[in-house]
Amino acid sequence: MSKVKKVEAFVLTVPRDEPYLGGQHNDEGANERGYFVRQRNRTVYPIMDRSVVVRLETESGVIGWGETYGLVAPRAVLALINDFMCDFVVGRDAFDAAVIHEDLYNMMRFRGYGGGYYMDALAAIDIALWDAAGRCANLPVAKLLGGRRRDRIPAYVSGLPKPTLTERAEFAAEWQGKGFNSFKFAAPMAEKSLAAEISGLREVLGSEARIAADMHWTCTSAEAVSQIKEMEPHGLWFAEAPVATEDVAGLADVARGVQTPIGVGEEWRTVYDAQARINARAVHIIQPEMGHTGITEFMRMGLAAQAAHLRIIPHATIGSGIFLAASLQASSALECVEAHEFQHSIFCRNTGLITEGIECKNGEYILADKPGIGVEPTEEMISKLER
């Protein structure tokens, strides 16, 4: 038994020289609040890195940490946690993390809050509960999830944030020189066709490299089939998010229409999002994002994928490393994890924000044998947390 005494949420902001995915194009100037829209995937981004961090304290004085998305209007998540959700977590046992998750989900499910900011807030609380439980038990979270299958997880280099294909290929080759041989490029950054992009990368990286394409939900199913088929002769590892997230039938058409495995899932919040695509046989690789799912839903999705004989390649988004550490814990407990995304532009810069516990080198993540999620914020990060 480890009763929760206090739950608080904070905004963490980390400036960056260049926006995520690389520089803006000419028509993509940021507004005065620092937001801009990438025209090629129609998505808004801030010019800084930002997340929401949850600090949870038990009556015995153990601290658990959680984190979720904070890219856009992070104070919406803060309000949900600090004004409402915290009161329904205080007094509960951290070892009941999945039960608390179900209760908080039930409180809002029939009002239509089974996604978006509410589930992000729940994800951060959920990670903090699991972390606290692990620290109370003096065990890594994976041991509470059924067991730790591995302490090394293959990593792929994600995003090649350079303005030209030549520079992107050179950049990937630099990582290849550091022992990484799996890569993913972002379609919105390609100046020419996706086939030209993968062909240029293949030429430099060689036949053994694994190269995936993130298509950023931009195609109709017919366009996606055509573009993927054009990439296939160049050796495509997987195609990510080819069609709009709402288009499950279109995704199934793509999955049937090409040879390449289809990956989706970074925007999912619950196992129901996964189940709809799995039932439609529209996905081969699920890509849960811990910042949206928390540990409880991540595991539910992972186990649903395993039961359907699919593979898991978790997504890794913009954060301090807290939800990445949680993602690696859950990934180390699942059998069908093929690789895990590695966001070099975030991970390498933010290492001063979290204590030692995860490393990414020679093409793989290495998890230390530490309790909870294995890392916690440094004094530097704590000094940046704002209410």
Ligand code: MG
């Ligand atoms: Mg993606």
